[in-house]
Amino acid sequence: MTVESTAPRKPRRSSGTKRTSARRTPQQQSSEPQLVQLLTPEGERVEHPEYEIDLTPEELRGLYRDMVLTRRFDAEATSLQRQGELGLWASLLGQEAAQIGSGRALHDDDYVFPTYREHGVAWVRGVDPTNLLGMFRGVNHGGWDPGANNFHLYTIVIGSQTLHAVGYAMGVAKDGADSAVIAYFGDGASSQGDVAESFTFAAVYNAPVVFFCQNNQWAISEPTEKQMRVPLYQRAQGYGFPGVRVDGNDVLACLAVTRSALARARRGEGPMLVEAFTYRMGAHTTSDDPTKYRADEETESWRAKDPILRLRRLLEREGHADEAYFTGLEEESEALGRRVREAVRAMPDPDRLAIFDHVYADGSALVDEERAQFAAYQASFADSADSAEGGK
Amino acid sequence: MTVESTAPRKPRRSSGTKRTSARRTPQQQSSEPQLVQLLTPEGERVEHPEYEIDLTPEELRGLYRDMVLTRRFDAEATSLQRQGELGLWASLLGQEAAQIGSGRALHDDDYVFPTYREHGVAWVRGVDPTNLLGMFRGVNHGGWDPGANNFHLYTIVIGSQTLHAVGYAMGVAKDGADSAVIAYFGDGASSQGDVAESFTFAAVYNAPVVFFCQNNQWAISEPTEKQMRVPLYQRAQGYGFPGVRVDGNDVLACLAVTRSALARARRGEGPMLVEAFTYRMGAHTTSDDPTKYRADEETESWRAKDPILRLRRLLEREGHADEAYFTGLEEESEALGRRVREAVRAMPDPDRLAIFDHVYADGSALVDEERAQFAAYQASFADSADSAEGGK
Amino acid sequence: MAVQKLPLAKAINESLRKALETDPKVLIMGEDVGKLGGVFRVTDGLQKDFGEGRVIDTPLAESGIVGTAIGLALRGYRPVVEIQFDGFVFPAYDQIVTQLAKMHARALGKIKMPVVIRIPYGGGIGAVEHHSESPEALFAHVAGLKIVSPSTSSDAYWMMQQAILSDDPVIFFEPKRRYWDKSEVDPEAIPGPLHKARVALSGSDLTLAAYGPMVKVCLEAAAAAAEEGKSLEVLDLRSISPIDFDTVQTSVEKTGRLVVVHEAPVFYGSGAEIAARVTERCFYHLEAPVLRVGGFHAPYPPARLEDEYLPGLDRVLDAVDRSLAY
Amino acid sequence: MAVQKLPLAKAINESLRKALETDPKVLIMGEDVGKLGGVFRVTDGLQKDFGEGRVIDTPLAESGIVGTAIGLALRGYRPVVEIQFDGFVFPAYDQIVTQLAKMHARALGKIKMPVVIRIPYGGGIGAVEHHSESPEALFAHVAGLKIVSPSTSSDAYWMMQQAILSDDPVIFFEPKRRYWDKSEVDPEAIPGPLHKARVALSGSDLTLAAYGPMVKVCLEAAAAAAEEGKSLEVLDLRSISPIDFDTVQTSVEKTGRLVVVHEAPVFYGSGAEIAARVTERCFYHLEAPVLRVGGFHAPYPPARLEDEYLPGLDRVLDAVDRSLAY
Numbered sequence A, B: 001m002t003v004e005s006t007a008p009r010k011p012r013r014s015s016g017t018k019r020t021s022a023r024r025t026p027q028q029q030s031s032e033p034q035l036v037q038l039l040t041p042e043g044e045r046v047e048h049p050e051y052e053i054d055l056t057p058e059e060l061r062g063l064y065r066d067m068v069l070t071r072r073f074d075a076e077a078t079s080l081q082r083q084g085e086l087g088l089w090a091s092l093l094g095q096e097a098a099q100i101g102s103g104r105a106l107h108d109d110d111y112v113f114p115t116y117r118e119h120g121v122a123w124v125r126g127v128d129p130t131n132l133l134g135m136f137r138g139v140n141h142g143g144w145d146p147g148a149n150n151f152h153l154y155t156i157v158i159g160s161q162t163l164h165a166v167g168y169a170m171g172v173a174k175d176g177a178d179s180a181v182i183a184y185f186g187d188g189a190s191s192q193g194d195v196a197e198s199f200t201f202a203a204v205y206n207a208p209v210v211f212f213c214q215n216n217q218w219a220i221s222e223p224t225e226k227q228m229r230v231p232l233y234q235r236a237q238g239y240g241f242p243g244v245r246v247d248g249n250d251v252l253a254c255l256a257v258t259r260s261a262l263a264r265a266r267r268g269e270g271p272m273l274v275e276a277f278t279y280r281m282g283a284h285t286t287s288d289d290p291t292k293y294r295a296d297e298e299t300e301s302w303r304a305k306d307p308i309l310r311l312r313r314l315l316e317r318e319g320h321a322d323e324a325y326f327t328g329l330e331e332e333s334e335a336l337g338r339r340v341r342e343a344v345r346a347m348p349d350p351d352r353l354a355i356f357d358h359v360y361a362d363g364s365a366l367v368d369e370e371r372a373q374f375a376a377y378q379a380s381f382a383d384s385a386d387s388a389e390g391g392k
Numbered sequence C, D: 001m002a003v004q005k006l007p008l009a010k011a012i013n014e015s016l017r018k019a020l021e022t023d024p025k026v027l028i029m030g031e032d033v034g035k036l037g038g039v040f041r042v043t044d045g046l047q048k049d050f051g052e053g054r055v056i057d058t059p060l061a062e063s064g065i066v067g068t069a070i071g072l073a074l075r076g077y078r079p080v081v082e083i084q085f086d087g088f089v090f091p092a093y094d095q096i097v098t099q100l101a102k103m104h105a106r107a108l109g110k111i112k113m114p115v116v117i118r119i120p121y122g123g124g125i126g127a128v129e130h131h132s133e134s135p136e137a138l139f140a141h142v143a144g145l146k147i148v149s150p151s152t153s154s155d156a157y158w159m160m161q162q163a164i165l166s167d168d169p170v171i172f173f174e175p176k177r178r179y180w181d182k183s184e185v186d187p188e189a190i191p192g193p194l195h196k197a198r199v200a201l202s203g204s205d206l207t208l209a210a211y212g213p214m215v216k217v218c219l220e221a222a223a224a225a226a227e228e229g230k231s232l233e234v235l236d237l238r239s240i241s242p243i244d245f246d247t248v249q250t251s252v253e254k255t256g257r258l259v260v261v262h263e264a265p266v267f268y269g270s271g272a273e274i275a276a277r278v279t280e281r282c283f284y285h286l287e288a289p290v291l292r293v294g295g296f297h298a299p300y301p302p303a304r305l306e307d308e309y310l311p312g313l314d315r316v317l318d319a320v321d322r323s324l325a326y
């Protein structure tokens, strides 16, 4: 079934350019677009003419487990930040369905280009969650091996990874390989020139790439009206490939639509844009204070569409999981939390001389010289090495 | 009347990413889109349901005169380049209708942001053609007063002026002024991130700007298939404003469509994209050799759609101009050519110390110091000042 | 506003407020500058008081922000643009160096570009990648831009006033780890010229030259050195392009020794230009080569290494010792 | 290919051809590099011989070109990217400095970025704005990039081979006004290291250091000076990041005097880094401050002024005289 958006927003006035009263007010944005949904907030399965999904109870439980564990991991990271173990955390709370659904659509040989918030995708790719925390703790800038799980490093400069994804997909096509690439980005990122250029390159080279936008309604404090006037998925068409909006809180729909888009890419039919309509339930990061800019009611209204709750309702209604299952999962969650907590606390600070590592693959006389000077400088403090402090 | 494109192109294969044979070939580009035409290549008036134009014979002759004089000026510049008077020239040959039609749609208080090829627009804005030649002769980088004719300097870095246009239009809206802005750019430019960002900003702020793309089929040696897979005008919709393709060799249609788009912007209804479907009849610039990359037949087929010829046919058919008129215009053209030739030859080289002028509006101790040093250095050659040569 | 002690961030906020009050053409633009007041709250409360037409939340696109600011300047506005962090200015680099910097010259003076680009810069706040960089040299090499960086609240306030009044584009590098440092601002003061250096501390044995976040470190180093009987002069350069070489020269002619300190990597950094030019101007006065203390030729490291990477008291004193040893 | 005299542009063409032949992972990408062979014909004939899958005409978007090249490198390709002119690299600046330069370090070495960015640079060809710039210092300040510039056909050929073989990103600045200068290329030669400077002319009174287009000017200046009995040593630095300071130091310890020459503006230019570091290394050997000859702090001027703007024979000799006068 194609339903009206589950997320009608209060209209906001566009800022900055109020016209004189003689002018007509801007045309209203076209009425809320249709979005693909296969599971309602109440946990009921619905049909869609184009997208369908047929999952075993085990697979359904698998999606549920992924979402629950991801949320648990995310909560642990948030609390580790509060405890000072992490410098920062970017929570995915509310976006579990978009990430688990799209992530579970991937084949092993597909390649993922995430932003900095795709902890759920990392999870389904098999990246050890602890690895994700290094950069937030400040011990590295990422540093996991992207090739190990076909999961690229987190990219912070908004939008730049979409071009890497397209280039990678061009390479996949050149190799004649039967895989696809997925590029994650946000509603805010859609304004970056790099994202537009990635659409152009993908279209021109017919690259096997799926652009997966998690429209979580906010780019830090800016609502989507500050980035676009019409729903983002419509942008694809103007570049010559299809776009679709999916209920981003519906893990089944996200899985079905992404699967279909990836299959299309693998068949050589080129790129596709998937806009997952979802919501950032928490702060932008632990540094952010959303009470400055958004209303509690909005957040509350989205709580009713919680992605985990609706799948739980389905599992319960269809009898795919019993109390023992949920309790067991609860325990598994807590164990994961503990494991992550312990692993983070045990994470050593990097060696000071690591500053000079990996600047170049082929080495550099300059880096060698600076490293040697710095080592000598440090050594000059002899036993009292700790007195070489910073400048704060 | 809405007609099929006057310019069916031979399909070209997208390059670089041939897929394995197991893959389906890319979907064919949707069939050639409709384009607004009001005057056929044979010089016959046709009707269009949305766009109409009613011009007096004098106005029609005015458009004709603009196009003829622009072409004459352009030819003179090309030959001045051959004679070594100019370092380079970017000819507008073939694009006269797109430029004169859109240019004549402007009000005095509208503002123009050109690329480097809008000599026809400059003409209708009243910029002295000689002024355009300074940068091609190498005596300045533009240097006319943009405010004098609301015609900004030529911009060479592809696409950047579209953002300036949107910013200017945001200012117009802020002022509550009843004017509009037009941003010219090319088919190649459409791939630049800046152009996409200008679409986003224009949409979000509902800025009174018309994006006028002269799709002349080529970006130096690259055909439009290297920039896009579907007609460009369709891109606007995905950003939330309308786009239309117009026969760029039809001065009446270009005038009518641009007028309508500007009026819309002035009414506060926001941006619009006009794609003028035209052809670069000459080389990219005098440095270019199009025989390396395109077929004569293509150029020939476009010659039949010449923008000037078709308006002449209309004038003749409808008896709006007689032989005496055409002869008089011929003489006026020659006079313009002479005047430009003489003016260019008389253009003095700038003073050497002009290097240091206008680096800053508020001055700079550094520039002052370098200027003084350079002047002293020059003076050290005493009377033999000419011996201070360059490094070639 | 009365004479008062203000955090540096608040001093900028007050300066922006004054500019918005004084000149209706002044605009604030950037990501999250509106309701949120910017991620460092530097524009806090301004949208509330001056409206969405003056304090503009922009799309997330730095090239678009600077490009439209250029257009607004052409229309007679005076945009003050915020780039959220140092590491995010690069998407706007093309608009800054090929358009903003050159427009005035391209038009033979017929166009002016009164655009201020505010960039919180530098490290020391334990941030993730791209949030701690010092890219000033990448702009200072480009003619047509003026580059400044205040180190005190008073300078932050007054230099921002002057930057907004300037008809040239000014890149205003704000030392983000000093945002919370309080010092006195006198809104009735008569400020000196924008591009003039300041003798922050008089001394006779050696000159330390710095700007922005490193001025404080240099003053601390001077205090430590004083305890060992060494008299260091500390210059707060304030302007990175142009540089007030006259003031540096005067100081170096007195002390005979110069150490330049900045957070940015030493290689091709501002210290190179200062060393080269001062050596030329003061060749016979220098008792030692100009020494440079700064970042390494390496990406800014993860937060847990930044105290090693950033020039601190000891690294400055080490250079002082090396210079004095000549 | 036999030993032969080739124009510098053709030497690069032959080098690219060899790389395409040797390694199926090598790709050429850029605007108009295909049928046209690039606006300077450096890629002439390559698409014809290697196909559209290896020699790729890209959309007109520099950030897109470099960004997709990064992705291709992640997939195991070795893209050689052409930026059409110096002044058009800036839209790609963000991808170059925040992604390309840092990816290897970000991944703790688990990713390599064998991407070459070719940029025809510098003036002297009478071009319009943005076609004559020398932006090398704007890249050299950034760790993670290697920057080179050949001055002879042989170096053009061999340095391109080495750049393509390098697992680090290399920005290859091609001295466009020397494209048509012929000199000998031996395809069987064994080249020295990519980042080593070359003594182009031995001398004893003063060292001239240059790279790319200015090497020729320095050699001419040395010839002119020789007629006046002055013996100048000319160094072709070849590498702009890193810089082979050992070779410069050796030379300056011998001559006691150094003049650095480049087209780029002097202010914050590569001459600053060289002057600063050489002064530190050779403090007691220098008879005069390191002098710099280069562009002014002004936009590159219109073509009719470029002979004034560009450092020529006389400006180099003027600096030589000033240095010798110390």
Ligand SMILES: Cc1ncc(C[n+]2csc(CCOP(=O)(O)OP(=O)(O)O)c2C)c(N)n1
Pocket: A115, A117, A156, A157, A158, A185, A186, A187, A188, A189, A190, A216, A218, A219, A220, A280, A284, C031, C060, C062, C084, C088, C091
């Ligand atoms: C080029 C760039 N500009 C600014 C920022 C600062 N910044 C980090 S996240 C963010 C908002 C991103 O919003 P969106 O794309 O919607 O992703 P979300 O955070 O909602 O997942 C901004 C402005 C950045 N990281 N990169």
Ligand SMILES: Cc1ncc(C[n+]2csc(CCOP(=O)(O)OP(=O)(O)O)c2C)c(N)n1
Pocket: B115, B117, B156, B157, B158, B185, B186, B187, B188, B189, B190, B216, B218, B219, B220, B280, B284, D031, D060, D062, D084, D088, D091
């Ligand atoms: C940023 C940038 N990249 C490359 C160039 C070199 N260049 C000049 S014109 C041109 C092609 C432009 O094509 P199009 O936009 O279609 O305009 P046209 O020349 O056809 O009018 C190119 C690549 C440039 N000027 N700016």
Ligand SMILES: [Mg+2]
Pocket: A186, A187, A188, A214, A215, A216, A217, A218, A219, A220
């Ligand atoms: Mg978002």
Ligand SMILES: [Mg+2]
Pocket: B186, B187, B188, B214, B215, B216, B217, B218, B219, B220
């Ligand atoms: Mg074109």
